Amino acid sequence: MQSPDNDGLRITLLSLHGLVRGHDPELGRDADTGGQIKYVLELARELATRDDVASVELVTRQLLDDRVGPDYAQVEEVLCDKAKIIRVPFGPRRYLRKEALWPYLETFIDQMLGHYRRTGLPDLIHGHYADAGYAGAQLARLLHIPYAFTGHSLGRVKRERLLASKSKSKKNPEDLEKKFKFKRREEAEETALETAALVITSTGQEVEQQYSIYHHYQPDRMEVIPPGVDLTHFYPDDPSEPLPPIYDKLVPFLREPDKPIVLAMARPDERKNLEMLVRVYGENAQMQEAANLVLVMGGRDDLRQLAPSQRKVITNVLQLIDVYDLYGKVAYPKSHRPTDVPDLYRLVARQKGVFVNPAMTEPFGLTLLEAAASGVPIVATNDGGPRDIIANCQNGLLIDPFDPDSIDHAIMRCLTEPEQWETWSKAGIDGSREHYSWKNHVDRYLRDVSEIVDTSAPPALSQADSRTSKRLPEFDRIIMTDLDNTLTGDEEALNEFVDLMKHAGKDVGFGIDTGRSLSEAMSLINELGLPRPDVLSAAVGTELYYGRDLTPDRSWHQQIAHHWNRKLVHEVLDDMPGLFLQKDKDQTEFKISYRIDPEVIPSVDQIRRALREAGLRVNAILSLGSFLDIIPIRGGSELSLRHLAYRWGFEPEHMLVAGDCGNDEGMLKGATLGVVVGNYSPELEKLRRLPRIYFAEGHHARGVLEGIEYYDFLNHIRIPNDRVEADSSKEDTNPTDQNQPQIANDAAAQSAS
Numbered sequence: 001m002q003s004p005d006n007d008g009l010r011i012t013l014l015s016l017h018g019l020v021r022g023h024d025p026e027l028g029r030d031a032d033t034g035g036q037i038k039y040v041l042e043l044a045r046e047l048a049t050r051d052d053v054a055s056v057e058l059v060t061r062q063l064l065d066d067r068v069g070p071d072y073a074q075v076e077e078v079l080c081d082k083a084k085i086i087r088v089p090f091g092p093r094r095y096l097r098k099e100a101l102w103p104y105l106e107t108f109i110d111q112m113l114g115h116y117r118r119t120g121l122p123d124l125i126h127g128h129y130a131d132a133g134y135a136g137a138q139l140a141r142l143l144h145i146p147y148a149f150t151g152h153s154l155g156r157v158k159r160e161r162l163l164a165s166k167s168k169s170k171k172n173p174e175d176l177e178k179k180f181k182f183k184r185r186e187e188a189e190e191t192a193l194e195t196a197a198l199v200i201t202s203t204g205q206e207v208e209q210q211y212s213i214y215h216h217y218q219p220d221r222m223e224v225i226p227p228g229v230d231l232t233h234f235y236p237d238d239p240s241e242p243l244p245p246i247y248d249k250l251v252p253f254l255r256e257p258d259k260p261i262v263l264a265m266a267r268p269d270e271r272k273n274l275e276m277l278v279r280v281y282g283e284n285a286q287m288q289e290a291a292n293l294v295l296v297m298g299g300r301d302d303l304r305q306l307a308p309s310q311r312k313v314i315t316n317v318l319q320l321i322d323v324y325d326l327y328g329k330v331a332y333p334k335s336h337r338p339t340d341v342p343d344l345y346r347l348v349a350r351q352k353g354v355f356v357n358p359a360m361t362e363p364f365g366l367t368l369l370e371a372a373a374s375g376v377p378i379v380a381t382n383d384g385g386p387r388d389i390i391a392n393c394q395n396g397l398l399i400d401p402f403d404p405d406s407i408d409h410a411i412m413r414c415l416t417e418p419e420q421w422e423t424w425s426k427a428g429i430d431g432s433r434e435h436y437s438w439k440n441h442v443d444r445y446l447r448d449v450s451e452i453v454d455t456s457a458p459p460a461l462s463q464a465d466s467r468t469s470k471r472l473p474e475f476d477r478i479i480m481t482d483l484d485n486t487l488t489g490d491e492e493a494l495n496e497f498v499d500l501m502k503h504a505g506k507d508v509g510f511g512i513d514t515g516r517s518l519s520e521a522m523s524l525i526n527e528l529g530l531p532r533p534d535v536l537s538a539a540v541g542t543e544l545y546y547g548r549d550l551t552p553d554r555s556w557h558q559q560i561a562h563h564w565n566r567k568l569v570h571e572v573l574d575d576m577p578g579l580f581l582q583k584d585k586d587q588t589e590f591k592i593s594y595r596i597d598p599e600v601i602p603s604v605d606q607i608r609r610a611l612r613e614a615g616l617r618v619n620a621i622l623s624l625g626s627f628l629d630i631i632p633i634r635g636g637s638e639l640s641l642r643h644l645a646y647r648w649g650f651e652p653e654h655m656l657v658a659g660d661c662g663n664d665e666g667m668l669k670g671a672t673l674g675v676v677v678g679n680y681s682p683e684l685e686k687l688r689r690l691p692r693i694y695f696a697e698g699h700h701a702r703g704v705l706e707g708i709e710y711y712d713f714l715n716h717i718r719i720p721n722d723r724v725e726a727d728s729s730k731e732d733t734n735p736t737d738q739n740q741p742q743i744a745n746d747a748a749a750q751s752a753s
Contacts, residue, residue, distance in 0.1 A: 008054030009446075009453065010122040011047060014132035015040040016108065017098035020060040020087075021071045022079045024338045028267040028298030030307065032098050035366045036152045039227050040128055041079070043445075046228070046438040048083035050446065055082050057122070059112070061101075062087035065094045088112065091691075098131060099181045102188075103690050105135050106638070106670035110652045112139055113642060117649060121145060123453050126200075130155060130185045133192030140195055141634045142642055144459045144559060146452045149196040153363050155185035157210045161361060190216050194617055194633065197452045200445070202226050202364040203388045215612035223448055226388065227366060228438030234373040236429055237346035244343035246336060253331035254292050260415055261353035262287070263344065263376070265296040265367050268306070268313035273358040273381075273401050275316050280407045282324030287408070290415045291353060292329055296344070299335040345374035352421060354379055354414035358401045362386055369436050372428030377421055379410040393431025395424045477654035477713065478509035478535065480641065480667065481704055483516065483524060486660045486677050489700035494528060497701045501531050504714055511535035511644075513637050515629065515663055517588050518543060518550070535644060540621060540629045540663050541637035542590035544644065556643055560590055560635040563617040569630050572614045573607070579628070592630040596622075604628070623662040624681050638666020645672075656713050658704045660684070668693055673719065675707030691722055 018032035019025070025041060026033055044058045058079070063072035071077075072095075077085040088111045091104030112135070116122075126148040127136030133149050140147035159182045163173065177183060193199065193216035200223055201207050207222045251257045262281065266272040274295060281293045297314060300306055306314070314332075321330050336344075348355060348371075355371035357380040364385030368378050372389065378396035380386035390396055397410040414421060479501070481487055487494055501510050512533045514521045521538050536545040542560055544553035569592050573579055578600030582593040601607075607628070608620050617633040645655060652671035659668055659676065662683035668674040674693035676684050677700060687693050694710050696703035712718050 008050075008052050009124065009449070010054050010120070011056050011449075012122040012125045012136075013040050013044055013056065013058045013128065014060075014125065014136045015058065015128040016061050016105075016132045016135065017096075017101060017129065018060075019063075019068060019072060019095075020058070020085060022077055022085060023071075026299070027338070028265075028296075030097075030298075031267060031269060031310075034267060035364065036128055038366060039152075042228065042230055042438055043442070044083045045080055046442045047445075048080050050442065052446065052450075053082065057084060057086050059086045059088060061091075061108075062089040063093070063095050064089075068095050086115070088115070098129070099179070101131055102181055102184050105131060107691070108135050109138050109142075109642065110645070110671035113142070113646045114651070116143065117646060121459050124148060124449055126150070127192060128152060130188040130192070134188035137192045137195035138639070141559075142639055142646065144457065146198075146449075146456045147196050148198040148200060148449065148452075149192040150200045151189060151192070151206075151211070154210050154214075155180070155182050155189055156213055158182075159186075186214075190214060190612070193217065194612075196221060197456075198223060198448055200225050200448075203385050205384050205387065206363065215609060223444075225441055225444045225448075226385075226436055227364065227369075228441040229366070229369040229373045229432055229436050231373060231433065231437060233342045234345065234370045234432075235342075236375040237349045239350060244340070244347055246333075246340040246344050247347060249333045249336070249340075250292075250294060250331045253328070253333075255328035256292070258351065260291040260351045261348045262291045262293045262411060262415075263296070263348050263353060263355050263371075264294070264358070265341070265344075265355075266357070266359065267298040268310040268317075270309065270313055271360045272313075273360050274313060275320060276401065276404065277356060277358045277407065278317055278320040278324075278326075278330070280404045280411070281330070282320060282326055283404070284408055284412070287412060287415065288326070288329050290412075292331065293326070294344075294348075295330065295332045296336060297332060301334070342370070342374065345371050345376050349375040349425065352415075352418070354396075354411060356407070356411060357381060357386065358399065358407055359383075360401050365389065369432055373432040373436075375425040375429050377414050377424035377428065379407070379414065389436075392435040393428050395428030395431060475509035475534070475650075476507035477656070477717070478511055478650060479656045479658070479704075479708070479713070480511040480513050480535065480537070481658040482660060482664050483512055483514040483521060485679060485700065486658055486664075486704065487530070487701050488524075488528065489679065490702050493698070493700055493702035493705060497705055498529055498531065500705065500708070500714075508714060509534040511537065513537040513541065513641070513657070513659070513664070513667055515540045515591075515593075515623070515627075517585065518545065520585065522550075537637060537640045537644070539588040539591040540631055540635070541640035541666070542588065542631050542635040544640055553643075553647075555647075556640065559643070560632040562632065562634050564590060564632040565616060566592065568614060568616055569611070569618065572610055572616065573630070576607070576610070577601070582627075590632050590635055594628045594630075596626060596628050598625060621663045622683065625683070629663060636666050637664060638669070641667040641672070642670075653717060653719065656708065656711060658707055673707075673711050673713065673717075675704060675710075677703030677707075679703070692719060694721055 018037050019029060020037055025037055027038055040058055044056045047053050047056045075087055079085060088108060090108040090111055121143055124146050125136045125140050127133040128150050129152050136147055162176055193214055199221050204224055211217050264274060264277055281287055303311060303314060355376045355378050357365055357368055359381050362381050362384045368380055368386060368389050371378050372393050372395050379399055381401040382398040386398060390398055399410045400406040510531050510533050516538060518538045532548055544556045578597040580595045582595055586593045604620055604622050611618055619631050619633060619636050621629045655672040657667045657672050657674055660679055661681040665684060668687060676695045678697050679699040688695055694707050696706040698706040
């Protein structure tokens, strides 16, 4: 299995949130730095050991934030031979929780297009979690690259569980949406599932009970490949070895530190159910006599500085220790090193203890595998991954996390049945090696990836198209603007714009992005006396033309034809109440246009749902509250603009885009310089707080002229609204190595160097 250059596969792994570094990963530091981070690091390292893999890039977000340290500011970090971490700047420089990253993903996509243009295209993109899932899907659509997706946890499942949880009963759906951005997350997951040729899950339950509730669930694309455990770090105890350093951290807490240990290791999250475990221990005097309880709840320097949800869990645990008077019996160290974790498992095994995972839900549970490989019997929630792990390894017991008697009984069996303990210990060691090694995981991973890559056509944009390769002059910058209601509507301002473009010089290109067909667009352009555009994106970004001869971009035509089923769209929507087909002149090969009656029509979300349930892979775009365009999933102004930028090598900062309504939204977002004219429709109001989008006071062409002046676009381009700088909480005091490869745009690169 090899890529077309016969040097092996080039694989990109995308994991955008949390703190990602190769040495001493800070697992458990916060809710975003957990099992997913460990998974992608170990996957990258194991892939890099294979002869048929040429390179692995693990791409994450660059952070310039004193609170997290300089490691996360490095543009590039070598993991091992053939594998490295690439950190891309997007959004504010400071560390953000994952729910705050959504507005900046289009900027990340633009940054990655520039990166790929400089370094070449990979053979596979693999997105992890919803944020990288969406970004990876968009990149794969643009570049025609095979795409794999791993959700790790799914938004729709989490939302339903939170709504059903008694502890969240006072939270209404609006509160949950505000905090967790479920709507955006679920749309991203649908996009990822729709695009992915391969969806990798950890358990069969994920497939049957979680992915199956999504509209783009396709069982034939699902592959259950359990993650591995690093057997070079997690292995059985050698009794002849001295006690590990972590033992000394436990001794100050415990009167009898050599007793068996009941160990729980999880970040302080309500769903991890640590308070229930303390209650079970506190209620059972026999368990207290038999064993100590050790709680490793991430790391903390100052409890008062933790996130409120984390602080609440730890505070409740400490209160329960006091209520049950468990002093001298419970250890809860403030910090630990990554090397302490395998040592702690081996210490538990040496002292004949048990590892407990009482989480309310558990998608997989890497800690259970680590304990098993170290010879520690496990007690785990009867959900998700633990079911598969115990079924395969036969090394412990499943419990109901909401039933204290169930938890109590299972732990006591481990502590009071020595022969059974030995059986479970040996079974865990053997089973983890048989079923959960990284070698086995990557063997199956590459088998499936091989099939996808070998049957995929070469990326269209990696092939030169001689028919259009010389049709576009080498501009230094280009102005792309919508036509109706953006340029039209103010004749005096339009004439000023026309005059400006005529005298702008040969280094400034002019482009039109319109919902009109080619013939209608050219008719209006001629009527208005506009210069003939150098680039014309017509029919809501489904047609691209270049140069004075309006040469069609055949690679774009080929791309958006993917999975387009015009006939089925008509069957689903034509008879829907409140939808009315527009005239024939408004229909094109890849655009079906309707007028809508807002009083009758269901929401656009319901229309999208109906299309998905029919198996259609399309985009539904609402404009001016009255018009609905249905276009191919790979079409639209957002993707056509990025196709243009990638193909012709335009830097996003050298592309000014202007629009007024919903079907302009896609091209306005990202790293380009956006201008929303003053007469904009309400659909664009949500863009107001995004970086690089200027809301002009002037209407129509006057607003475009105002935007050109705002960015000083015809002279030395400046970006006053680049909030990559403005949103930074602190000035960077930890500059990256200036000799490292540069991925950043100009503004972000300056802040990183």
